[in-house]
Amino acid sequence: xxxxxxxxxxxxxxxxxxxxxxxxxxxxxxxxxxxxxxxxxxxxxxxxxxxxxxxxxxxxxxxxxxxxxxxxxxxxxxxxxxxxxxxxxxxxxxxxxxxxxxxxxxxxxxxxxxxxxxxxxxxxxxxxxxxxxxxxxxxxxxxxxxxxxxxxxxxxxxxxxxxxxxxxxxxxxxxxxxxxxxxxxxxxxxxxxxxxxxxxxxxxxxxxxxxxxxxxxxxxxxxxxxxxxxxxxxxxxxxxxxxxxxxxxxxxxxxxxxxxxxxxxxxxxxxxxxxxxxxxxxxxxxxxxxxxxxxxxxxxxxxxxxxxxxxxxxxxxxxxxxxxxxxxxxxxxxxxxxxxxxxxxxxxxxxxxxxxxxxxxxxxxxxxxxxxx
Amino acid sequence: xxxxxxxxxxxxxxxxxxxxxxxxxxxxxxxxxxxxxxxxxxxxxxxxxxxxxxxxxxxxxxxxxxxxxxxxxxxxxxxxxxxxxxxxxxxxxxxxxxxxxxxxxxxxxxxxxxxxxxxxxxxxxxxxxxxxxxxxxxxxxxxxxxxxxxxxxxxxxxxxxxxxxxxxxxxxxxxxxxxxxxxxxxxxxxxxxxxxxxxxxxxxxxxxxxxxxxxxxxxxxxxxxxxxxxxxxxxxxxxxxxxxxxxxxxxxxxxxxxxxxxxxxxxxxxxxxxxxxxxxxxxxxxxx
Numbered sequence: 001x002x003x004x005x006x007x008x009x010x011x012x013x014x015x016x017x018x019x020x021x022x023x024x025x026x027x028x029x030x031x032x033x034x035x036x037x038x039x040x041x042x043x044x045x046x047x048x049x050x051x052x053x054x055x056x057x058x059x060x061x062x063x064x065x066x067x068x069x070x071x072x073x074x075x076x077x078x079x080x081x082x083x084x085x086x087x088x089x090x091x092x093x094x095x096x097x098x099x100x101x102x103x104x105x106x107x108x109x110x111x112x113x114x115x116x117x118x119x120x121x122x123x124x125x126x127x128x129x130x131x132x133x134x135x136x137x138x139x140x141x142x143x144x145x146x147x148x149x150x151x152x153x154x155x156x157x158x159x160x161x162x163x164x165x166x167x168x169x170x171x172x173x174x175x176x177x178x179x180x181x182x183x184x185x186x187x188x189x190x191x192x193x194x195x196x197x198x199x200x201x202x203x204x205x206x207x208x209x210x211x212x213x214x215x216x217x218x219x220x221x222x223x224x225x226x227x228x229x230x231x232x233x234x235x236x237x238x239x240x241x242x243x244x245x246x247x248x249x250x251x252x253x254x255x256x257x258x259x260x261x262x263x264x265x266x267x268x269x270x271x272x273x274x275x276x277x278x279x280x281x282x283x284x285x286x287x288x289x290x291x292x293x294x295x296x297x298x299x300x301x302x303x304x305x306x307x308x309x310x311x312x313x314x315x316x317x318x319x320x321x322x323x324x325x326x327x328x329x330x331x332x333x334x335x336x337x338x339x340x341x342x343x344x345x346x347x348x349x350x351x352x353x354x355x356x357x358x359x360x361x362x363x364x365x366x367x368x369x370x371x372x373x
Numbered sequence: 374x375x376x377x378x379x380x381x382x383x384x385x386x387x388x389x390x391x392x393x394x395x396x397x398x399x400x401x402x403x404x405x406x407x408x409x410x411x412x413x414x415x416x417x418x419x420x421x422x423x424x425x426x427x428x429x430x431x432x433x434x435x436x437x438x439x440x441x442x443x444x445x446x447x448x449x450x451x452x453x454x455x456x457x458x459x460x461x462x463x464x465x466x467x468x469x470x471x472x473x474x475x476x477x478x479x480x481x482x483x484x485x486x487x488x489x490x491x492x493x494x495x496x497x498x499x500x501x502x503x504x505x506x507x508x509x510x511x512x513x514x515x516x517x518x519x520x521x522x523x524x525x526x527x528x529x530x531x532x533x534x535x536x537x538x539x540x541x542x543x544x545x546x547x548x549x550x551x552x553x554x555x556x557x558x559x560x561x562x563x564x565x566x567x568x569x570x571x572x573x574x575x576x577x578x579x580x581x582x583x584x585x586x587x588x589x590x591x592x593x594x595x596x597x598x599x600x601x602x603x604x605x606x607x608x609x610x611x612x613x614x615x616x617x618x619x620x621x622x623x624x625x626x627x628x629x630x631x632x633x634x635x636x637x638x639x640x641x642x643x644x645x646x647x648x649x650x651x652x653x654x655x656x657x658x659x660x661x
Binding site for chain 2: 028136141149150157280323327330332336341
């Protein structure tokens with residue numbers, strides 16, 4: 001198989017998948033009576049019209065990077081973590097609790113401590129699914145989804161009960177939200193007048209660290225090996241179960257941290273619906289970024305753009321922001337299908353054969369043609 | 374269950390149910406004032422089933438024909454269904470509106486039996502249908518050639534292929550049937566139970582259904598048992614809320630989900646009985 005054909009094939013499959021995704025999304029937009037072209041234009045360029053829109057893209061990218069990194073670690077280790085949403089919520093609860101409990105501590109101690117608490121909380125929540133998988137062989141997709149629902153209930157319980165802002169009780173409005181955090185627990189804003197905060201730097205630094213962890217340490221190698229081929233890894237003496245649990249601890253930790261950063265950087269209190277689907281979007285970001293930190297960061301920025309853009313279409317074109325979920329679903333389906341064609345050598349042979357049958361020149365002869373009787 | 378027996382792990386169930394719930398609600402909602410009565414409900418059911426079949430086909434295209442990993446593809450389908458239902462709902466309806474839905478059909482005579490009468494014999498037609506589906510599926514799976522093919526394809530696709538059974542076709546058929554049933558299940562939620570539609574109406578029941586298949590050891594009767602156990606937990610949760618016991622209701626809502634996790638953990642020993650080729654794409658040209 002020639003190198004040129006290989007490149008052509010990869011490009012063709014990617015283009016087809018992209019076209020299928022765009023086509024399906026356009027069909028959905030048409031079916032609800034919106035103009036696909038106008039909607040896509042608003043989504044992709046709307047947020048970049050002014051400084052605030054552009055900064056919001058970065059604000060949205062921060063949790064997406066963190067969640068995406070965690071999910072990449074878990075997917076690379078062969079465990080499908082769908083529970084980032086719940087892990088974020090538990091992380092938020094823990095970090096908020098720490099920040100509220102120690103209001104007089106200096107910033108240098110309080111901020112790192114509360115972020116750490118968030119990461120640990122998320123790690124613990126993710127660890128449940130990891131242990132269930134490693135010890136009892138419970139399907140992790142199902143357990144993490146169930147844990148999402150449990151975490152959501154836990155979250156509203158704390159926000160309505162033990163953690164509710166006393167002011168809400170006094171005024172009687174009863175909005176489920178926590179007290180405003182003291183300033184010492186806030187992440188600094190990077191650009192005045194926008195909501196871009198220091199969490200962005202933290203996320204970028206962690207992206208580098210994850211790369212080092214996965215590709216430059218024995219620990220990361222073991223995790224990737226366990227994910228690539230369980231039997232082979234076990235034969236090589238790698239404790240697969242331990243890898244699964246540590247992968248889930250990391251994945252949950254990153255999601256929990258994403259939640260804590262969201263509180264410390266953007267909202268400064270725990271509010272309802274704070275995760276706004278980052279836990280699920282993070283999956284798409286991780287897949288889109290090729291499960292690699294260098295891909296996840298740009299993918300997160302791109303999806304930040306999509307999320308802000310989707311909000312804008314709701315206001316300008318009347319397209320509900322739920323549309324972004326449709327888009328994400330379509331993108332996932334397109335990515336997994338395309339990936340299958342790219343990784344499968346037989347598929348490429350079949351494509352080559354098909355091209356030859358169609359009489360296209362330049363398609364190389366099938367590799368196995370000479371060997372077969 | 375048909376999906377898994379044929380070796381396809383359809384986590385998109387949740388999305389199909391969301392679409393089914395929405396479409397089942399849409400038709401009666403649109404036709405409400407026009408005096409079509411029961412026909413509107415039937416149209417809703419037909420739409421829900423149709424959407425389920427279509428989504429089953431889409432999932433088949435991605436996982437069976439393209440051989441994509443079913444776990445992730447399922448999540449994609451779930452988001453697609455969820456988002457689509459929510460998008461159309463927001464765009465055309467917006468707020469909370471109820472529909473008349475499908476009324477209960479008490480069986481004459483039997484429903485007046487003390488105690489069990491009200492519980493067992495005054496359900497909606499869809500519920501009777503669901504219970505009827507249990508023996509029907511059993512018959513289909515174990516007493517028809519098609520059922521044998523489905524089981525063969527789920528256990529040893531290569532052997533089935535050698536015998537001249539089209540693995541791809543059987544898996545597609547199973548996915549379409551499973552999709553239709555998931556769509557119907559969604560429509561049941563909106564038409565019979567809630568009599569309205571909301572974004573979170575399905576609330577993980579699609580995933581729970583997948584979990585119940587594990588618990589039910591891939592048999593119709595086992596799944597019925599699991600479903601009853603799960604609805605018991607849900608009824609208990611409602612009872613706790615209604616009784617106003619000093620017990621944070623959030624914990625009561627958690628109960629069914631926790632139960633599913635516990636059940637999954639306990640069901641592990643029965644894994645051996647599961648379809649051997651579950652979750653594995655089949656490619657005739659790929660050597661194992």
